[in-house]
Amino acid sequence: MTSQHTVAVLIDHADGPLHSPVRELLTIARELGHPVAVSFTPVSDEARRDLSTLGAEELVIVQLDASHHLTPVAAEGLAAAVTDIGADIVLASTTFENREIVALAARQLGAGLVADARPELTTDGKIVAFKRVFAGTWDVWAEFSTGIAFFTVRANTVQASEIDPVQFAERTIQVASSSRAKAARLEAREYHPGHGEAGPAxxxxxxxxxxxxxxxxxxxxxxxxxxxxxxxxxxxxxxxxxxxxxxxxxxxxxxxxxxxxxxxxxxxxxxxxxxxxxxxxxxxxxxxxxxxxxxxxxxxxxxxxxxxxxxxxxxxxxxxxxxxx
Ligand SMILES: Cc1cc2nc3c(=O)[nH]c(=O)nc-3n(C[C@H](O)[C@H](O)[C@H](O)COP(=O)(O)OP(=O)(O)OC[C@H]3O[C@@H](n4cnc5c(N)ncnc54)[C@H](O)[C@@H]3O)c2cc1C
The missing domain is CATH 3.40.50.1220 (TPP-binding domain)
Known part of the structure; x- marks a missing residue:
């Protein structure tokens, strides 16, 4: 069955090659329907090449009038993009920032959200959220009663896979943030992603x-x-x-x-x-x-x-x- 789902994928860090959790999201999105990449920042040539080999059908760059690091601003941008695209499934990788963004965006759109779950399609093409809970003792499949389904998906949920490069359309949308979203406080913190020293495994x-x-x-x-x-x-x-x-x-x-x-x-x-x-x-x-x-x-x-x-x-x-x- 050909899926009619349109899947918006939030692209973190588009300034170099796509990070592996986002590569996984695009792989999942391809299996669910038509993947549309959404970015709050300009997208590098390397990231564009990755979008092409991971099967993105469209790239939507959301231009915001305030920092996308303010999660309420990013949430309004994501909600606007989802509406604009007509997406019925939204995927974001599991980070604390993304969890806030998707929760606020889902609330704004009256949509359902399942955190840290794997999206799956039923045999009749409905989207469900699979989640292993209680320290792995229960498997849960949750159905959505809303028109749009939001997910955060943990890294390593699937193995990312590439396909022959596809041409994708691209457009930019402008989103004006509410004064309430812009009033959010931004707390900067030093980030130490790792030192790369050679040490034991x-x-x-x-x-x-x-x-x-x-x-x-x-x-x-x-x-x-x-x-x-x-x-x-x-x-x-x-x-x-x-x-x-x-x-x-x-x-x-x-x-x-x-x-x-x-x-x-x-x-x-x-x-x-x-x-x-x-x-x-x-x-x-x-x-x-x-x-x-x-x-x-x-x-x-x-x-x-x-x-x-x-x-x-x-x-x-x-x-x-x-x-x-
Ligand atoms: C299905 C499932 C699987 C999970 N798998 C894992 C897993 O594999 N590994 C894992 O780690 N977790 C896992 N978790 C998460 C786990 O349940 C806990 O949430 C997590 O381990 C807590 O992390 P933490 O100790 O860093 O944070 P917290 O529980 O928030 O603890 C932080 C600690 O730091 C102390 N602290 C604060 N400031 C200071 C300071 N300046 N100096 C010294 N101490 C300070 C606090 O007193 C507190 O004890 C899993 C959860 C689920 C539901």
Whole structure:
């Protein structure tokens, strides 16, 4: 059956080649119907080549009159684009920013939204959201009772695949933001996507230093301590979802399982999903400002303190010890 669905795909980061989560979204969109790429920023030549080999049928560039980093502004832009395109399915990769954008846009359009789900078509061509819940014990398929279905889709949901390059149409739409959207506050934060040093592979490292939401996005002390130990950097899923570190660094039920000689968890609460991937570590050290944090329950050493103070001191002490030896 030929699908009549029109699928808007939100393109993050169009200034170089498309990122792999967006490549996956376009692959999914192709299977669901007619993919239309939506970008808030100019699109590079590399990204255009990717759009072509990933089967985008159209590119819509949304020109906003305020920063697209303001999620209410981006949401109004996305809602306008979806209406303009006539899309009945909207896909965005799972980031905290996108979750806000799609939630606000879906609300504006009176549409349904399922977060972190895989879109599927029923045999009669209806769109449903597949989701595995309760630590993988239940599979859920949700139907939409609204005309438009919004999804956020996690990275690695499918393997991106290319096709012969296609020609796609392109146009620009202008969207005027409401004064309410423009009044949103923008908080800039330094971004450390990773240092690219050669270190041991996470699953094999003897020392693992993992950071969580308590880092507030500053992974510098985590990298520095891992570097001092000759170890690898790990992270919680929340830190990965924030875009602070690559998915490869995720430890836990839906990430890598590690069992190093020493695991140091900094700014990590110790949710069961994370513990499942590290509790076999020989020595567990936890650094947390909250003395009641669950990770302390399984830790051999619990350090109550701010990781921004504790980790640099530990790294310094280890380097001094090593130079003395
Ligand atoms: C199906 C499913 C699968 C999942 N799979 C995984 C998985 O594979 N891996 C995973 O990690 N999670 C997974 N999760 C998510 C998991 O449930 C938790 O939400 C996540 O692990 C919490 O991450 P966190 O510890 O970074 O954040 P939080 O729970 O928000 O904890 C942050 C911690 O930082 C502390 N803190 C704050 N500031 C500081 C500071 N300055 N210094 C020191 N400490 C500070 C706080 O006290 C808090 O304890 C999964 C969830 C689901 C539903």
């Amino acid at each position: 996470l699953a094999e490292a003897a020392y693992v230093v993992a950071g969580g939401r308590g880092t507030l996005g500053d992974f510098e002390p985590v990298h520095d301590l891992a570097d001092a130990l000759g170890g690898a950097v790990g992270a919680t899923r929340d830190a990965v979802d924030e875009g602070w570190v690559d998915h490869d660094a995720q430890i836990g039920q839906t990430g890598v399982t590690v069992a190093p000689r020493v695991y140091i968890g900094a700014g990590i609460s110790g949710a069961p999903h994370h513990r499942g991937g590290m509790q076999a570590s020989q020595t567990i050290i936890a650094v947390n400002t909250d003395p009641e944090t669950p990770l302390f329950e399984i830790a051999d050493f619990a350090v109550v303190g701010d990781l921004a103070d504790v980790l640099p001191q530990a790294a310094r002490a280890i380097r001094e010890y090593r130079t003395r030896k």
